[in-house]
Amino acid sequence: MVAVAVLALAPGGSAQLQYGFYKGKCNGTDVEAVVQGIVRAWFWRENPIVAYLLRMQFHECVINGCDGGLLIDGPGTEKTAPPNLSVKGYDVIAAIKTELERRCPGVVSCSDIQILATRDAVALGGGAAYSVRTGRRDRRRSTVSDVKLPAPEYTAAQTTAYYGRLGLSAFDTVLLLGAHTVGATHCSVIKPRLYSYGGRPGATDPGMDPSYAFVFKKYVCPNVPSSDNTIVFLDDQWSALKVDNQYYKNLQLRRGVLPCDQNLYNDGSTRWIVDLLANNSGLFTSLFPQALIKLSEVNVLTGTQGEIRKVCNKFN
Numbered sequence: 186m187v188a189v190a191v192l193a194l195a196p197g198g199s200a201q202l203q204y205g206f207y208k209g210k211c212n213g214t215d216v217e218a219v220v221q222g223i224v225r226a227w228f229w230r231e232n233p234i235v236a237y238l239l240r241m242q243f244h245e246c247v248i249n250g251c252d253g254g255l256l257i258d259g260p261g262t263e264k265t266a267p268p269n270l271s272v273k274g275y276d277v278i279a280a281i282k283t284e285l286e287r288r289c290p291g292v293v294s295c296s297d298i299q300i301l302a303t304r305d306a307v308a309l310g311g312g313a314a315y316s317v318r319t320g321r322r323d324r325r326r327s328t329v330s331d332v333k334l335p336a337p338e339y340t341a342a343q344t345t346a347y348y349g350r351l352g353l354s355a356f357d358t359v360l361l362l363g364a365h366t367v368g369a370t371h372c373s374v375i376k377p378r379l380y381s382y383g384g385r386p387g388a389t390d391p392g393m394d395p396s397y398a399f400v401f402k403k404y405v406c407p408n409v410p411s412s413d414n415t416i417v418f419l420d421d422q423w424s425a426l427k428v429d430n431q432y433y434k435n436l437q438l439r440r441g442v443l444p445c446d447q448n449l450y451n452d453g454s455t456r457w458i459v460d461l462l463a464n465n466s467g468l469f470t471s472l473f474p475q476a477l478i479k480l481s482e483v484n485v486l487t488g489t490q491g492e493i494r495k496v497c498n499k500f501n
């Protein structure tokens with residue numbers, strides 16, 4: 186009996202998350218089908234929703250767990266932390282919540298909506314379809330001072346240590362950063378790599394493929410303030426909407442965009458993982474969901490903890 190109870194524990198110790206938690210709880214509505222329908226409709230209008238939701242899951246779940254804290258509006262909330270100012274996708278979460286509240290008020294948490302919506306977006310972006318456990322509750326706390334996100338300049342050791350504190354392995358970490366297979370950043374984020382590497386004026390990161398650096402400096406992010414907001418895809422442009430392993434192939438070519446990406450290849454302790462994922466195209470697709478699931482179960486509230494919000498951007 187004890188052994189069964191232990192086996193029933195999710196990695197985060199969240200015994201009460203379960204598959205199909207909402208089955209039979211929403212007046213005959215299939216909650217997961219509603220989420221999927223809205224995400225699919227959104228995706229056809231706005232393909233980058235895959236990137237928006239993946240980044241949202243990351244910024245949400247690493248700060249006090251996946252608890253809807255990032256969704257709260259108002260002064261001093263998580264949303265106001267500088268790295269969160271460019272997080273997008275709040276509108277699709279709000280639209281799903283509105284529809285589910287119409288069908289069964291007070292039943293489906295905002296935190297579960299985030300996880301389900303990201304899951305559906307990943308599959309639409311070419312990733313694998315996967316099942317997630319639900320039953321998360323929304324936390325009555327959202328405080329900017331809690332927000333401690335990794336920096337783009339992190340070394341591989343710093344990045345793996347950051348995720349290690351959440352119970353994720355180095356392998357999980359390299360898989361999670363594979364989310365940079367979709368989406369974009371801005372020149373302002375990578376200009377230090379191009380023009381003042383290591384704090385030395387004029388220095389370019391020697392870990393960057395020189396021809397790649399040349400193109401960036403000449404055409405994409407010239408060293409003028411007006412280029413700061415120029416969009417830079419995190420993966421090759423043709424692949425920037427696709428959940429695939431091209432990101433890892435770019436790291437092998439020293440064409441990672443963010444320093445924290447390239448550093449995964451520069452460090453021997455994570456390079457082998459990059460090589461494995463780059464050289465086996467199906468492997469990333471099949472393992473990426475496992476890392477997202479682990480992230481989605483870190484520190485969650487369940488049972489009678491927290492609340493089920495009426496709207497996602499305000500506490501009840």
Ligand code: HEM
Binds near residue numbers: 369
């Ligand atoms: C060391 C860890 C990480 C760092 C330092 C980092 C940093 C960043 C930065 C600086 C951007 C660009 C933001 C901008 O210019 O507006 C970005 C974008 C993005 N990040 Fe990460 N990230 C990390 C890990 C992750 C993880 C674990 C995920 C998801 C599982 C993720 C998903 C994304 C996505 C999808 C985008 C593109 C967003 C868009 O196009 O709107 N990142 N990240």
